Amino acid sequence: MYDSPKTGTAVDQKDIKITARKVQVYYGDTHAIKDVDVQIEDKTVTAFIGPSGCGKSTFLRCINRMNDTIDICRVEGDILLDGEDIYDKRVDPVQLRAKVGMVFQKPNPFPKSIYDNIAYGPRIHGLAKNKAELDEIVEKSLRRGAIWNEVKDRLHAPGTGLSGGQQQRLCIARAVATEPEVLLMDEPCSALDPIATGQVEELIDELRENFSVVIVTHSMQQAARVSQKTAFFHLGNLVEYGETSQIFTNPKDPRTESYITGRIG
């Protein structure tokens, strides 16, 4: 008798994509993130949940240095992407953001054509040698964004003319066009109806094949539906981090329990 290959453990043992160690974030005198240690896995959807003002978006924005744009914001501690410190002086934030894409709460297409919305990133990062290659990237990205069939006949129409759900998928397609390794999503569905939300969630699940996805959401049900790992933030602390199914059936920390069951905590 031969043992069958142990694929189970191989799947479970994901590589670590992002490591945060003792991360502190201050806005002026306000200590917004306190001592956060977390390891985010590759090819996994990780959800950040927590009440408003708990620091989940702030922490998300640390991962591609979006907080650099806020003058009074100060980040301490280490955030490593594939083992390299992203706050190292030699790291160019623009290059970093090509690797770590972001999708925001409100769809924000550029006031340009659908085609140019997608082509913008690949152009400035020099990812295409000629028009044919660029066309290919645009099509591939729109397909990954699960919106190709809806827009393929009007690529030169303005992106702002699409419906809200289509705009959001366009923004996701734009974010994946630069071939990022990590995709950060800050409440990507909060402005969408349930059908568009379902489409974006389906898309997130497909994106997991190629990317590490980190999503901030206020919808606990959404976190439960799309993520494999969940992190609960409260008052700037990372209270609990674990398998999504464990967090939602048997959380270890009473604060997590209070929050996810909708009790006053």
Place this chain on the structure above:
Amino acid sequence: MKEQHIASAFDRDLEAIQARIMKMGGLVEAAILEAAQSLEDRDEERAETVRAGDRAIDELEEMINEDCARLIALRSPTAIDLRIVLSVMKIAGNLERIGDYAKNMAKRTGVLIQMSPIEGSHAALRRMAREVQLMLKDALDAYIRRDAALAADVIQRDRDIDQMYNALFREFLTFMLEDPRNITACMHLHFMAKNNERMGDHVTSIAEQVIYLVSGVKPDENRPKGDKTSVDPSIAPTMAYADTDEDD
């Protein structure tokens, strides 16, 4: 979890479901005791009350299942709330089965009253039923108090029920070997003992749900199994196949 939900209607729904489980538990406890007592007193009317009362127990189970389905659909319970709903549904199922066994005992009582009594058997069955009822009471108390230690104790006590069953099994066998005219009555009495033994298993299952509710993990499957009649031929050399339907 002492804290209240932000949506107070959620708390009211959960409390209403748990109140129904307690009501159902009360009816089932009474049915067990009454069924055994009606045999001892040879009281056909009392046995008939137990038989008729099973309908109310079944209806409560239906209502609890509907309440739980509604709560899952409307409130998407998570964590402790989810475990409450899941455990309530299972406990309702266990209680319904226990109610059926009590009803079956009452049916056999109706037949046994027509025959001459087997000496000592009725009191022994009543003691066994009393033990099962006490276990059920403790299991339900453990549920209300979220007391995993008491639930664990209930699980251990199932061994006593199994031993009582073994003893009765041997005794009835002896009566039947002594005089074949005892066979009909002893067969009915044996099924009543077996009913009690199965009730004990359902009570154990309720206690396991309490442990799951409190801790979030199922207890280990190392609970005592004291019913040896189906595996040990030395207990019943001539009737080793007497009990083949259920293994615990």
